[in-house]
Amino acid sequence: MLAAPSKSGTIEIKGLQKVYESKKSRFEALRDIDLTIGENEFLTIVGPSGCGKSTLLRMVAGLDEPSGGSLQVDGEEIIGPGADRGMVFQGYTLFPWLTVRENIEYGLKLKGVSILERRKISNYFLKVIRLESFDKSYPKQLSGGMKQRVAIARALANRPRVLLMDEPFGALDAQTKLEMQEMLLEVWEKEKTTVLFITHDIDEAIFLSQRIVVMGAGPGRILKEFRVELPEGRTPEVREHPDFLALKRELGQLLKH
């Protein structure tokens, strides 16, 4: 198997600024963002539409450049996309001309991993996402939830130090979404990669995370953060836990204002 990453996945964001400028306009999307996401931590960002969540994630992914401040993974400045950071976004970004297995193995093939090794890794992840019998299927033959499971497996197969997820379950129906959340927690507990997750869904944020950061708009900034003290190995019943409900109320109030 491809070894687990040797370095931890610590993300350090310091004094981050983002200004979108054109000849006619100037828009300050993010101001003074300071945030450290620890090794193996599951951190979720919530906040109103337009507060800069995706902008922040895109910069960590190396898809967009900051206007100021610094962004590092394990002490190395982010200067572009890299195999150390896996990404799963809302739109299904699978390659339609590749089978499920080929999608999962795509990054490994690029890295020159042998076919034998690739098979071992894709077998493992097909099992993790419970799609063993769909290995030869094409994306168009899969449901939305199945596609997102493949996208997660494809990102994890490269053994990234960090997994970046921007509303990965936003387009799914309520039941599938719950199943996906449980699967993601299971995978995260097994793989122990650092996860930076974005959602609009407060329930989802509390169920999944160890820490939740609330952002506000105008300009995008961090308002408050919460540690989620619920035990690990969470099951759906945790949603009835008094601490879950109390945090849900508090976050709901904060986001309303």
Ligand SMILES: Nc1ncnc2c1ncn2[C@@H]1O[C@H](COP(=O)(O)OP(=O)(O)OP(=O)(O)O)[C@@H](O)[C@H]1O
């Ligand atoms: N390329 C761009 N040029 C100019 N403005 C942009 C650009 N990309 C984003 N913005 C603006 O920056 C702000 C933050 O956008 P962003 O997509 O990061 O917000 P968000 O919090 O992820 O929103 P949502 O929850 O709706 O996805 C928005 O006001 C948006 O209009």
